[in-house]
Amino acid sequence: MIIYGLKNCDTCRKVMKALPGAELRDVRVDPVPEAILTAALAHFGEALVNKRSTTxxxxxxxxxxxxxxxxxxxxxxxxxxxxxxxxKSFFLGWNSAIELEIKALL
Known part of the structure; x- marks a missing residue:
């Protein structure tokens, strides 16, 4: 299981606590591979772009x-x-429903 996010993101830290076996990849240091990004875009579309972010x-x-x-x-x-x-499953964001879904897969 790989978490693509930022090492200083509070939500990513919550995920790492809840899923201790996961690997966090800081997208600023290690960009999302194009194959993963393509699959995630096919699944989430423009929702993958955070239009509320500072960036x-x-x-x-x-x-x-x-x-x-x-x-x-x-x-x-x-x-x-x-x-x-x-x-081959992707999840975007973090909440209790996503946590339950992921833990059911493990």
Missing amino acids: WRGLNESERAQQPMTLILAYPAVMKRPLIAVD
């Missing part, structure tokens, strides 16, 4: 108009997090 608010209109894949590759912190990959 998003700092982008100009032409940068915001880019395709989600291009945008996330150029600005990894604009991705909604955490993106959790469990085998």
